[in-house]
Amino acid sequence: MATRTRLLPPAPRGGPPSAQAPDEITAPATIHDEILREPAVLEVDRFSLWYGPRQALFDVGMSVPEKRVIALLGPSGCGKSTLIRSLNRLNDLIPNLRTSGDIRLRGESVIGPDVDVINLRKRMGMVFQKSNPFPMSIYENVVFPLRIDGIGDKVVLDETVERALRSAALWEEVKDRLQQSALALSGGQQQRLCIARAIAANPEVVLMDEPCSALDPIATAKIEDLILELQQEYTVVIVTHNMQQASRVSDYTALLIFGRLIEYGPTADIFQKPRRQETADYVQGRFG
Amino acid sequence: MEAARVTPVEAAQRAVASAVAPAAPASGAGAQPPHRRGRRTALAAAGEPLVWLLGAGQVLAVLMIAGLLGLIFYQGFRTFWPRPLVQMQVRTAPDAPPQRYLGEVVRHESYRLTGTAPDGAVPAAERRSLLRVGNYDFYGDDFRWIPELGVVAELRPADAVTIERLEWGPFFGFVREYRVDGRTVATGEAAWRRFQAEHGGARGQWARARRMLKHDLGRVNRKLEEDRLALRRVELAHGRDSAEYADAVRESAAGSARLQEEYRRIQSQAEALRQEAERTSLVVAEVGGREKELKSAEIVRAFQPNALGFTGKLGVYFSRWWEFLSAEPREANTEGGVLPAIFGTVAMTLIMALLVTPFGVIAALYLREYARQGWLVSVVRIAVNNLAGVPSIVFGVFGLGFFCYVIGASMDQLFFAEKLPNPTFGTGGLMWASLTLALLTVPVVIVATEEALAAVPRSLREGAFACGASKWQVIRRVVLPKALPGIMTGVVLAMARGAGEVAPLMITGVVKLAPELPLDGEFPFLHLNRSFMHLGFHIYDVGFQSRNAEAGKPMVFTTTLLLICVVLLLNISVIAVRTRLKRKYESGYF
């Protein structure tokens, strides 16, 4: 413990007056009871993460209820991306990374050297901040997760493309040009294509890391509607630093500040009746 | 539920608005620095002198390249234009009879006699012309300097002929007689007309005879050689005293008798054809009056340049270009065509590209994607980059020592034992030259591929990993397609570098005159063991190794022009492929 406190990041200079230095937040996270009553898909258990000597997550503990939209909210640099990328072990690509604690998907740990990471990632689709369609046709982009599984059956692939593109509200727009390059689509279409790709293999959880931050308001609205649709079939974890967005799309909101979970509860409660002072400060714009 | 989602934020927004509002006037008011009118940004601050410098550097570079290309294009395209024949009357001493010379004026120059006159005066500059007088068989030299002071008369006789022939270089002179079977059938103007009418036929017959000697006899020869090798194989396998060997000897004796018979038959046919072609001849005289009889069949081209109109000259010009591009060289490479050299250059460059691309891409993939980035990889990277600075002849020596003498010799031992001691792969050849050049250019491909791989956005890789792809799947399906245009750029650069390289080829398989093309109708069609000709080496050979450097000079420019065009065409074809790939993948973000 002693070493850990020494490695804390320095308090940012020139921050707003009510901002607290991370070491001043010592109280454990406030978790509303509603969440605990729901069956959990993912459980994060006292999870900490270090980039080299620098700690980015501090004892985060939260559970993700099934078929809900969970928003991860917080000022930029607070560790939202770090947390969501830990869920599907995408952080493995970063050298000198160290973690403690555990994350469980349906009760099985996803941390540890002997976990089948590739299989784990297949159970979770992911959408990124910057849309990243692959340099291939629209069709091939959508079936990519199936192709890498060696599925070549044309009927299955065709079905998947139509289902995924319909779910991503893109089918009508691209059904006549499936064989064209995906890079010719507009930014919003590309992002919806990435969502189609993320759900093509029927994942258990869909992870979204600020999926709208590079889009214009109309494209953003479309994607937000889409997320509400997806919720009927999938569990969605969405990172955002946009409070309106969190309130529009999510059932539960978790607030992270300086790598610590502050408060986690139903979205309406977080914004209207926050139990923690930090949450109240944040939603009133006095933080970040 | 939707309504409930909107309300909480509205409260927050109101709070934000009220918090920001009072602060707003503070930033707007206050002492802004007075706007300084009339004071312009310092020249150095605007960076303009630097821009001029950069611009000047750019212009200089472009001018140098344009100048070089301009020279090559001007000289290269001029070579084949027929030049007028000038007859000069020259008096060397006041009372001596004038000497007559006939030839093409190559250039003029000023010269000054060295030393000083007894009275200390520096001799005045004099002008002289270089005349290509040809007729090497008479004069023993193709060129002559004519001092302009001594020229008493300069004529352009309309009946002067330029004759390009198979031996002795060009002949400049006048037509006297036309002979058939040694009997004179026409003289003067009539002889010239008759020759022109019948020349094509004689050339055709002669070419047929030559093809027979070369291809049909060559085929019989190869069969004889195969029989000999088969016999030798039996000998190696069973020994000289075995029954099998005795059988094989009997068989081969019968076979070779048949082949010898065929050989004689073809030879006599070709001989008959040749004699038919050589029945006609042209008697010509040089400007001094000495006569010579030239067989029609041995005359490649003859024309009267001073009587030729523009279209006639154009005809000669294109016929010369066609010969250059489609024929084999003659006269120690200074005349005739360069088809084998074009073929060798293209084949070598393409094989090299086929070899270097997988080499370079695999090496770069390992360096960038798989190796742990540490000091060892850095050292390897530096070493690879410095490989490009090793003199190319060193690669040639390595290619000769390792590929030809180690790998090639072992291959001979294993697969071509019956041909020994004649080497098959154990000597320079197309394969080894291409491999040597692949080694030489592999750094170019590695560096370009590494850059292309590094330029693949991280978001793409992460997206593929997040779909559950393995590392190899990410590379194979996402990273490589994205990096492909960059890799192709590297291949283009490597090809440009490799096609212009000469030194390492000289010891790994290029020859002055290759008897056979590496590609023919014989199995296995592409003969990677054969030595070949190369335009780059041809330039060196014609320009600096021939009997007469002055005669080879125009050919140097023309061959250089051709080499540039060949490299350009090769590059354009690769670039076209790259553009297609790019268009397939990148129809542009927006």
Ligand SMILES: Nc1ncnc2c1ncn2[C@@H]1O[C@H](COP(=O)(O)OP(=O)(O)O)[C@@H](O)[C@H]1O
């Ligand atoms: N690859 C990395 N190496 C080192 N530090 C990192 C890396 N990625 C993120 N960080 C740091 O971790 C903290 C959390 O980052 P991140 O999770 O990206 O924040 P957010 O997504 O909430 O804006 C930041 O302070 C950031 O500088």
Ligand SMILES: [Mg+2]
């Ligand atoms: Mg982030």
